[in-house]
Amino acid sequence: MNIDGHLIAALLVLIGAILSMIRAAAGPTSYDRVLAVNVFGTKAVMLLAIIGFIGDRSGFLDIAILYGLVNFIATVALLRFVETKRLT
């Protein structure tokens, strides 16, 4: 019964990830795309946490934290690239 709730939550997060990917593909400006990729990263963090709870493996939380940190760096680098067209 408990696992069913987790599965529903994971499915909802997956739907949100798909929606944000659609926005990333269709977004009119590059800022929309950067924001969509950032939202997708947040969805991935939540999905990792939920999968960790379903499988009862606490190691997934470590990966989720790592993904969150790298996601922030990727967003900063993408914004830097969009703004100045170079990565320095």
Next chain:
Amino acid sequence: MSESVVLRTVGGMLFPYILVYGLYVQMHGEIGPGGGFQAGILIAAAFILHSLLFSPQGTDRLLPSRLVDIAMCSGVLLYIGTGVLCLLMGGYFLDYSVLIPSDPAYAEALGMTLVEIGVGLTVASVILTMVRKIRGEAT
């Protein structure tokens, strides 16, 4: 972008946490997910974030390229040194259990940690050097 106060503040706050998390992944790698490669990438990512938010010159002052070169070589040296030490003490290459004959299990953990630290040092400094090269600087 480097004059954005919000990004600089948040990034400056996050920088030490990424470093500490890298060290955690390095040291906790035998039990949880992680290890030398992942920790090296994380530590390099922290310095890449620093060079994105502040200037590359600021990162150079924090971590001179000469130090990166030394870390790259000493990481490989640590890995090979551990292996050759096992060889010299009568075992096979990277056969850790001969390091401390009275306590092979502890020696196993010690050797694995030493090798992982070598891998982490090398990966972090190689990634930083690659980023520097891509940026078009002479090292």
